[in-house]
Amino acid sequence: MRGSRRLRFARGWRIARVLLSTQYAYMLEYRAEIALWALSGVLPLIMLGVWSGSEAAGGLGLSPERLSRYFLSAFVVRQFTIVWLVHVFEEDALQGRLSPYLLQPLHPLWRYLASHLSEQATRLPFVVLIMAIFFLFQPAAFWLPTPGGFLLAVVAIHLAFLLRFLLQTVITMLCFWTERAAALERLLLIPYLFLSGLVAPLEAFPEGVRAFALLTPFPAMLSFPAQLLAGEPVDLAGGLITIGVWAALLLPLALWLWQAGLRRYSAMGA
Amino acid sequence: MLRRFWATSLAADLEYQVNVLIELLAVAGNLAGSLFVLSLLFGQGGSLGGWSWEEALVVLGLYTLLDGITSTVLQPNLSTIVTHVQNGTLDFVLLKPVDSQFWLSARTFSPWGLPGVAAGFALIVVAAARAGARPDGATVAAALVLLLSSTVILYSLWFVLAATSIWFVKVWNATEVLRAALVAGRYPVSAYPVALRTFFTFVLPVAFLTTVPAEAILGRGSAPWLLASLVVAAFCLFGSRKFWQFALRFYTSASS
Amino acid sequence: MPIISARGLSKTYRVADKQPGIGGTLRHFFARRSRDVQAVSEVSFTIEPGEIVGFLGPNGAGKTTTLKMLTGLIHPSAGEVEVAGCAPFRRQAGFLRQITLVMGQKQQLIWDLPPLDSLRVNAAVYGIDDAEAKRRIDELAGMLDLGEELTRPVRKLSLGQRMKAELLAALLHRPAILFLDEPTLGLDVNAQARVREFLADYNRRHGATVLLTSHYMADITALCRRVLLIHQGKLFYDGSLDGLTERLAPHREVRFELRDPPPAAAFASYGAFESQDGQQLRLLVPRSELTATVSRLLADFDVLDLEVSDPPIEEIIGRLFRQGAVS
Incomplete structure (x- = not known):
C-alpha cells in the first residue's frame, strides 16, 4: 500500500514536472504578449498616483511610503493571481480540443493549472523589471521584507491564486450550459476590482463597507497577501482561515459542476 | 459543432435579455464602484487635484461615455483585425476597392456598449448642472468639438494597437494594456503627481480624453487647450494611418 | 471474444427548432419547439481483436457520433456498448490506456512547440518511463518516416507531417484499439499512402484493432477486409468489402472516346x-459482361480511347441510397 502510494506520488511528480516544463516552453513563445499583459496590470500603480495626491490619504494617516508599498505589493499580488481559465477553456471546448484531453488518463484541469503556473514563471522577469523601474523613480519607497515575511507572502500569494483559480473554475464550468460564462466572469471581476483592495486600501473603506467586503472572498485574494508583502500588520490566521473556508466551499462545487458539465457536454455531442 | 448546438440550445433563447441584463449590470457595477472609489479619494476633504466632487463627476461621466463608445464601435471592429490577421482573411479586405483602414474600422457595431454611453451622458449632464455650469452656445460647441477630438484620439490609439497584431498574434493582451492605462482617465489629470501628469498629457494623451473636454463643459475651457486637443487628434489620426501602412509592409498573408 | 461490442446502440439529440433571423428568434421565444434528431439508431455489431474495420457512410450518417460513443465521449441514449471489457462512458483510466482516438481535423499536439514536447507530456500522462518512451518514439518515427520533424514546431510542419506526428502521439501508449476518424483527410496522395501503410504495419506488429472512417475509398480498400455501412443512423451492411462492392456496384463504368459518336440509343x-x-461517352456495364462488351465496342466503333473504372464509392453509396436497394 505504501509502495503504491509512493509510486503514485512519483508518477504525479513526473507529470507535474513535464507539464510545467513543456508549458513554460510554450509560454516563452509568447513572451512578448505576456510582457504586455504584465504591463496591463498597472492599475494599482495608477491608483497610487491618485491616492498619493489626495487629501483623503493624509486624513487617514497613510504616509506616502506606506501607500507606495501597499500599491506596489497589490500590483505584484495581482500579477501572480491572474486567472484566464474561462477564456482558454471556452475556446478549447468550442474547437474540440477538450475531447482528446478527456480521453487521456489525467484530469484536464491539471493541464490548465500547469499552464497558469508556467505563465506566472514567464511573467516573473517582467514584473521584476517593472518594479525596478518603479524604485528608480521612487527610491524612498524601497523596502526589503524580512525573509520570514517574504516566505509567508509568497505562500499567501499562491493560496490567493488557487482560490481565484477555483472561483473561476466554477464560473468556467458554466461554459457547458451557456455561451456567456466569460461575460459572467467579467461581471464577477467588478466586485473583485473594487472590494479586493486593488484600487483602494481596505483601511480607507467606511466601516460598514469594509465589514461587507470582508464577508466576500475578494480581500483574501488581494489585500491579505499584499499587506503581508508590504510588511503591514495583518491578521494572519484570519486570512488563512478565510481562504480555507472559501476553498472548502468552492472545491466541491467546482468538482460537482465538472461532472454535471461533462454529462451535458457528452449529451450535446462532445 | 458545439457552437451550433449552443446557438440553438435553451440558453440561446434568452440571448437578448441576458445580454442586456449583463451589460446593464456591468455598467451599473462599474459606475457604482467608480463613485465609491471617488468618494474614498475625497475622504473628508472637499477637492481632488483642485476639482470639486461634482466637477470630478463630469470627468467620470466622460470616461464612462468614452468607455461605452469603445465597447460599441472600437472593440468589436478592431478585434476583427486580429481575427483577419490570424485567419489570413485580411487578404480579402486588402483586395477590396475601399480604404482598408476605413473598412476595418467601421464594419460592425455592438449595441452592448450603449448603456455605458447613456449612463456616461446622463452623469455628465447631471454633474455639470450641479457644478453650476451655464451651457451657452460657445460652451456647448467647444465641448462637442473636444469630445469629437477625444474620440478621434481614442480611436487612433486603439487602431494602432490593433495594427500591432501583424506582429503579435495574441494582441488582445495589448488592448488590455491600453484599457488599463486609460482607466487613469477616470480622474482629473491634475490629481496625479507631476511626472504622471506630464506622461498622461504628452505620451499617452489621457488628459485630452476626459479632463480637457470636462474643463470645456464646465465653462473653463481655453483656446490654447482647444487648439492643442485638435492638434493632438490630427496628429494621432495621421499617425495611425502611417502606422497601418507601415505595418502592412510586414504582413505576410498567414497560411493555414 | 469480441473486443468491441455494440447492441442496439442509439443516440438522440434534442435540437431546438428555430427559424433563422430575428423574426424566427422572437417566434421561437414565445413558442419554443424542439425536435429529437436520431443521430444513431439501433446499431449492433461486434469486432474481434486485431480486425481492421472500415466505417462507411455519407456525411452526417452518424459515424462520428458512433465513434464518440465507443470512446466514451458521448453517453448513448439507449443500447449497450462494451469496449475492451469496459463501459466506455465511465472513462476509467484502465480503459483510456487501451484506446486512442484520432480525428483528422482536430489536433492534440501543442501548436507552438515541437512534437517531441507533446510526446514527453503524453509519456508522463500514460506513465511510460523515459527509456521505454524513447524506444517507442524511435520505433514509431521509423515506421512513419519522421525524423527531424519531431524537433520542429508543429506550426511549421506540413499537413502530412503533422498528421503523422499526431498518429505518433496517439499511439505512444500502444493502445490495443484505434478509433480513426478521417485520418487522411486533406492529405496529398503520397501522404495518404504513407499513413495507410503505417496503419497496416502497426496492426500487424501489435495486433491492434482498428475502426476507421474515411472519405477515401483507397484507404478502405487497402486496409479493411470488413466494412460497416451506416446511413441515417442505421446500420445497412456489415460484411466483407468484396461483398459490398458486389452488392452495391454490380456495374463497372466504361468511359470511351469515339471519332464519330452515333446517337445515344445506339448503345442500348x-x-x-x-x-x-x-466525343466522350460513359456506359455502365455489368461486371460479368465486361470483357465481352469491351471487345464488342472495340470491334463495332472507331474507338480513340477507352478506360474501365469502378464508380467512386461515394457515388455507389449515393446511388444505392437513392434507389433504396438495401434495406
Missing part, C-alpha cells in the same frame, strides 16, 4: 447509357 445493347460529352 451494350449497357446502361450514362452520359455523353462531345
Whole structure:
C-alpha cells in the first residue's frame, strides 16, 4: 500500500514536472504578449498616483511610503493571481480540443493549472523589471521584507491564486450550459476590482463597507497577501482561515459542476 | 459543432435579455464602484487635484461615455483585425476597392456598449448642472468639438494597437494594456503627481480624453487647450494611418 | 471474444427548432419547439481483436457520433456498448490506456512547440518511463518516416507531417484499439499512402484493432477486409468489402472516346447509357459482361480511347441510397 502510494506520488511528480516544463516552453513563445499583459496590470500603480495626491490619504494617516508599498505589493499580488481559465477553456471546448484531453488518463484541469503556473514563471522577469523601474523613480519607497515575511507572502500569494483559480473554475464550468460564462466572469471581476483592495486600501473603506467586503472572498485574494508583502500588520490566521473556508466551499462545487458539465457536454455531442 | 448546438440550445433563447441584463449590470457595477472609489479619494476633504466632487463627476461621466463608445464601435471592429490577421482573411479586405483602414474600422457595431454611453451622458449632464455650469452656445460647441477630438484620439490609439497584431498574434493582451492605462482617465489629470501628469498629457494623451473636454463643459475651457486637443487628434489620426501602412509592409498573408 | 461490442446502440439529440433571423428568434421565444434528431439508431455489431474495420457512410450518417460513443465521449441514449471489457462512458483510466482516438481535423499536439514536447507530456500522462518512451518514439518515427520533424514546431510542419506526428502521439501508449476518424483527410496522395501503410504495419506488429472512417475509398480498400455501412443512423451492411462492392456496384463504368459518336440509343445493347460529352461517352456495364462488351465496342466503333473504372464509392453509396436497394 505504501509502495503504491509512493509510486503514485512519483508518477504525479513526473507529470507535474513535464507539464510545467513543456508549458513554460510554450509560454516563452509568447513572451512578448505576456510582457504586455504584465504591463496591463498597472492599475494599482495608477491608483497610487491618485491616492498619493489626495487629501483623503493624509486624513487617514497613510504616509506616502506606506501607500507606495501597499500599491506596489497589490500590483505584484495581482500579477501572480491572474486567472484566464474561462477564456482558454471556452475556446478549447468550442474547437474540440477538450475531447482528446478527456480521453487521456489525467484530469484536464491539471493541464490548465500547469499552464497558469508556467505563465506566472514567464511573467516573473517582467514584473521584476517593472518594479525596478518603479524604485528608480521612487527610491524612498524601497523596502526589503524580512525573509520570514517574504516566505509567508509568497505562500499567501499562491493560496490567493488557487482560490481565484477555483472561483473561476466554477464560473468556467458554466461554459457547458451557456455561451456567456466569460461575460459572467467579467461581471464577477467588478466586485473583485473594487472590494479586493486593488484600487483602494481596505483601511480607507467606511466601516460598514469594509465589514461587507470582508464577508466576500475578494480581500483574501488581494489585500491579505499584499499587506503581508508590504510588511503591514495583518491578521494572519484570519486570512488563512478565510481562504480555507472559501476553498472548502468552492472545491466541491467546482468538482460537482465538472461532472454535471461533462454529462451535458457528452449529451450535446462532445 | 458545439457552437451550433449552443446557438440553438435553451440558453440561446434568452440571448437578448441576458445580454442586456449583463451589460446593464456591468455598467451599473462599474459606475457604482467608480463613485465609491471617488468618494474614498475625497475622504473628508472637499477637492481632488483642485476639482470639486461634482466637477470630478463630469470627468467620470466622460470616461464612462468614452468607455461605452469603445465597447460599441472600437472593440468589436478592431478585434476583427486580429481575427483577419490570424485567419489570413485580411487578404480579402486588402483586395477590396475601399480604404482598408476605413473598412476595418467601421464594419460592425455592438449595441452592448450603449448603456455605458447613456449612463456616461446622463452623469455628465447631471454633474455639470450641479457644478453650476451655464451651457451657452460657445460652451456647448467647444465641448462637442473636444469630445469629437477625444474620440478621434481614442480611436487612433486603439487602431494602432490593433495594427500591432501583424506582429503579435495574441494582441488582445495589448488592448488590455491600453484599457488599463486609460482607466487613469477616470480622474482629473491634475490629481496625479507631476511626472504622471506630464506622461498622461504628452505620451499617452489621457488628459485630452476626459479632463480637457470636462474643463470645456464646465465653462473653463481655453483656446490654447482647444487648439492643442485638435492638434493632438490630427496628429494621432495621421499617425495611425502611417502606422497601418507601415505595418502592412510586414504582413505576410498567414497560411493555414 | 469480441473486443468491441455494440447492441442496439442509439443516440438522440434534442435540437431546438428555430427559424433563422430575428423574426424566427422572437417566434421561437414565445413558442419554443424542439425536435429529437436520431443521430444513431439501433446499431449492433461486434469486432474481434486485431480486425481492421472500415466505417462507411455519407456525411452526417452518424459515424462520428458512433465513434464518440465507443470512446466514451458521448453517453448513448439507449443500447449497450462494451469496449475492451469496459463501459466506455465511465472513462476509467484502465480503459483510456487501451484506446486512442484520432480525428483528422482536430489536433492534440501543442501548436507552438515541437512534437517531441507533446510526446514527453503524453509519456508522463500514460506513465511510460523515459527509456521505454524513447524506444517507442524511435520505433514509431521509423515506421512513419519522421525524423527531424519531431524537433520542429508543429506550426511549421506540413499537413502530412503533422498528421503523422499526431498518429505518433496517439499511439505512444500502444493502445490495443484505434478509433480513426478521417485520418487522411486533406492529405496529398503520397501522404495518404504513407499513413495507410503505417496503419497496416502497426496492426500487424501489435495486433491492434482498428475502426476507421474515411472519405477515401483507397484507404478502405487497402486496409479493411470488413466494412460497416451506416446511413441515417442505421446500420445497412456489415460484411466483407468484396461483398459490398458486389452488392452495391454490380456495374463497372466504361468511359470511351469515339471519332464519330452515333446517337445515344445506339448503345442500348451494350449497357446502361450514362452520359455523353462531345466525343466522350460513359456506359455502365455489368461486371460479368465486361470483357465481352469491351471487345464488342472495340470491334463495332472507331474507338480513340477507352478506360474501365469502378464508380467512386461515394457515388455507389449515393446511388444505392437513392434507389433504396438495401434495406
